[in-house]
Amino acid sequence: MSNKIGTLFGVSVGTGDPELITVKALRILQNTKIIAFPAGINGRLGVAQRIIESYLQPHQQILPLCFPYTFSEEMLNQAWHRVSLEVWEYLKNGEDVAFACEGDISFFSTFTYLALTVEKLYPDVKIERIAGVSSPMASASALGLPLTIQGEKLVVLPTVYSLKQFEEALDWGDTIVLMKVASVYDQVWQILAQRNLLDRAYVVEKATTDEEKVYHGLHDYPHLKLSYFSIVIVFVNRDNRK
Template sequence: MVGPAPLEISVGSAPPGLTLVGVGPGDPELLTVAGLRAIRAAAVVAYPLAREGAEGMAAAIAAPWLEQRQRRLPLLFPMVPEAAPRIAAWHAAADALAAEVAAGLPVVLLCEGDVSLFASSSYVLLALRQRHPHCPLHLVPGVPAVCAAAAAAGAAGIAWPLALQSEALLIRPTPETAVELETLLERAAGEAAVLALLKLGQRWRWVRPLLERRGVLEGALFAQRVGWPDQLVTSAAAVPAEERPYFSLLLIRQGWPEVLP
């Protein structure tokens, strides 16, 4: 049997093109081999910033694998509710990336988590296909935070498999209102689905008491900054009802399958 090729790849050794790389939720060790190959072969490493002067989280995750010879290309993706600034930013990013590729360079765009799951890179992908349809493009999936949270729970002694047997998995950003969340919980219960709520943040102040009233708080898993040194993964009942970081999530199971060990 032929084993995998060694990872001795020189910077800029790949042909011109753009690779979108999911770097995982926080731990550099969760980068895939394919993602690491793409990063090492790139001459230009692009990454998103929420505002000028900020540190890019995706770049911070990949930092141990980057080399000084690689040129950094920060791309501003403003986190604002208005559509126009976001669309303009995606178009500008697509144009900048396509220009680097047209100059004959291998380029990677780093993305937190996975490149296709609630990812800014997805909008860049759509803008590229519209504005630069001939730009060579490749996508490398990454580890989503929901998967990493369930794994971290298991490592911490909390048995919380993400989905079992015929269970469905429903992944959603946390709703803005209690009414929306009630509806979502009822849907998940009716479909025997595990509910993953992302971007919990300040909503935890009212989400926690709602889950407690419904009797599902004790069995829910709370995860915050998964993969980072200050990671918190614990029972949701152990977390006070106060504002939490933006990168926090909940896994909610309202019932277990009949056949279990």
């Protein structure tokens, strides 16, 4: 075992467009031998891997890590422990590992749980976090609208956990961003309809990717079948119609 412990880099790679990677993120990706990322499902490439694949070199080693899609705390904890051990096998021998993560590594990120678990198991490990573009900012750009103006209050909610908080936020927030909205979209639509806010609500699906879809105003979309990478933005007190 090397005396030197490698550094675990959390590298934000943006929301889909490879050009949204920062200069610093690209430098770390191209100068680190071990490149980790969440593995895709059913043999497909994961989102982060698709974003960075054109930047990687043949001599680099890829390390797909399997994370379960579940709400079971026990299963999640087991998965974090398992992947942390996988990453540690490289770190303990002095190898740096760059974990590529879609969006920003501090914003509802898989990397957060990996880093926390590695730090808990191996307190001497060095972790560096590289900031990047997150989906609310990318989605606002796709809409061609500012996310906030002057004193507007921004509220971000993981909707699948927070429908009640969503209703409360509509009473005091100015811009409401709803993450993880796909499974509860119909309920969100009903709340917006009751508040007469459908014309001030927008859906952006797979922002900045080749599959991006944008819905301006939701009157005609009560039952959208959305992918996991979809968000709703509501401008509660702003009329963006021209």
